[in-house]
Amino acid sequence: MAAAGGDAQGNFVLGLDLGTSSVKAVLLEAGPHRGLLVPTASASQATRADVSPSGKAGPQAREQDVHRILQALSECLGALPARQLQRVRLIGVSGQMHGVMFWKSQQACTWTEKGPHGIFEPLQVSHLITWQDGRCTGSFLASLPRPKSHLSVATGFGSATIYWLLHNSPEFLQPYGAAGTIQDYVVAMLCGLQRPIMSDHNAASWGYFNTESRSWNSHLLEESGFPTHLLPDVAEAGTVAGRTCHTWFGIPQGTKVGVALGDLQCSVYSCMSQSTDAVLNISTSVQLAASMPPGFKPAEYPDPLAPVAYFPYFSRTYLGVAASLNGGNVLATFVSMLARWMADLGLEVVEGLIYSQMIRAALAQTDTQLTISPTLLGERHLPQELASVRSISPCALSLGHVTRALCRGIVQNIHAMLPSQQLKEWGIERVIGSGSALARNEVLRQEVEKAFPLPVSYGQDVDAAAGAALAMLQAVTREDN
Structure with a gap:
């Protein structure tokens, strides 16, 4: 009954983004046209979750306390209008890619009543080892099997981190029965999943995942002793992972929850209105992304010297992405x-x-x-x-x-990684400029317009939480049709 009521009466979509330094929640109301979302409320909260690395990881390691991340998430939900939360019918989730955390397949959280709200708190979980983690040296990465994927494996990638733990702290892995990104964990807990489900967005970001067959390199991993039982099942981005197993901050039990998505893809999705748009985001770092032409398929094996990587997007398409560390x-x-x-x-x-x-x-x-x-x-x-x-x-x-x-x-620098001529060959007709650094710096905007001989549009800032909500609504709309 709760599930039917939530779907029939609700007209709000909740978007969540679990970022590296903060968590954001946004409520969007479905407008008169299907697929149109109007923002009504949002909240963000710094996580302050960085902790000293555990075990033998060394000073290059980067870890975060999952309890603090979940506390920030709860604070965001608590700041949103209660009446609107009670009318949420869909939840879209995104988060920081590449990272990995571990939990027991059962009893990985506890649900409690905290004031008027149902809330879940983590139990028997590891720290989140983030995408910034540097414990895997070049020589260690070179010792790993060559992936059957077009994407290289780097330090901070989930599979590489698991390999490092297997070689250096095998006892660390023994208590756990599941692994995923922080956003995969949240979806698994919301839906009461015994085994996590991961989108192809996040699976590709872990490495050892073939985006064309949508499968892990299972045989290769097993031959090298990798604990494949920890790997999540994989679903296509935009599909439903399950339904909420409890009432959560007033959101009805039985509300549909999407499989967790990558924050990069959701950020692009939030402001790319046409497939002929490229999105240039200049914040702490820089990303230039464009939707690849229909039918595009990446090379069979990775080229570690290539400045552009191809990540799975939506509807079996790819994003071509130049990602600079310097912005x-x-x-x-x-x-x-x-x-x-x-x-x-x-x-x-x-x-x-x-x-x-x-x-x-x-x-x-x-x-x-x-x-x-x-x-x-x-x-x-x-x-x-x-x-x-x-x-x-x-x-x-x-x-x-x-x-x-x-x-x-x-x-x-970003133009050299992905030149405007290449964008034109992909059919790109406009560049959408976004990001905090670009918004506050007129000199950067002038230089963007000099470097890219295409119309440049501003004002549509990236928002991974909104992108996750929009992707979820449009996916369910397509499913219903």
């Missing part, structure tokens, strides 16, 4: 450097003031011969290529010159 974080490092230099000179200046002044100086300096390659963190396909400065002359050392060259370098 707004490079500008932030530059600002921090200036602040430290001033402190060394006996001057204390607020970093926000430094940023605004350097952008003002760069707007006055419309061009420069100074060339900055801003790859402070290297790139996944070129990890050893660090930052450099060229064409330095006495007349090009002002704050305006350096800031202009730095912003230009950030844009030209």
Whole structure:
């Protein structure tokens, strides 16, 4: 009865995104046209979940406390309008890709009544080992079997992390019967799944997954001793994983929950209105993504030196993605450097003031011969290529010159990874610019428009939570038709 009531009377869709540093929940109301969603409320909460790595992982490891992530999720749900939550009929979930956590197949959470709300809390779970984890060295990765997949395996990828634990801390894995991303865990707990279900988005991000056959490299993994019993079942992105097994913050028991999606795909989905759009997101890092033409199939084996990777999207299509590690974080490092230099000179200046002044100086300096390659963190396909400065002359050392060259370098770096000519060959007709760094930096926007000889549109910011909700609604709408 609860399931039927929720589906028949509800007209709200809940989108959740479990990110690296924060959790976001958004409520969207289905409009008069099917597939149209109107945002009505949202809440976000910093997780502050980073913890010291456990065991033999070393200082390069990056782990998070699952209890803190779930606490942030609960706080987000508690901040949304109760009446609207009671009318939620669908839940879409996305989250940080690549990472892995472990739990027991049974009794991995406990459901309790907390005030007026039903709430679940994790039990007998590991830390989340995130996508930022660096415990797998180059030599260790080289020792692993070659995947039967077009995607390479890198440190921070779930399968590589499991291999590392198998070789270095096999006792760690023994208590657990299931593994998944943090978003897979949330979906499994909401639906009471004994065995987790993972979308092809997240499976591809783990490695050792063939996106064409939609299957794990099971035989190869078993031959190398990999604990394949931990691997989730895999479903196509946009399908229903199950229904809520309890009332959750007023959301009716029996509400449909989608299989957890990748935050990259959901971010793109939230603002890509046409298949002829490319999405350029400049925030902490930079991503340039475009939907591949129908019928596109990736190469059979990975090319670790290729700057563009192809990730499964929706409806058996792919996204071509250039993902740079160097974006707004490079500008932030530059600002921090200036602040430290001033402190060394006996001057204390607020970093926000430094940023605004350097952008003002760069707007006055419309061009420069100074060339900055801003790859402070290297790139996944070129990890050893660090930052450099060229064409330095006495007349090009002002704050305006350096800031202009730095912003230009950030844009030209992503353009070199995925040039506009390639976008045109894929049928791309417009670039949608989004992200916090791009929104607050006019110099970056100017350089984007110089680098990409295509119309550039702003104002449709990426939102993985909204993308997850929209993808879920449209998938169920197609299913109903």
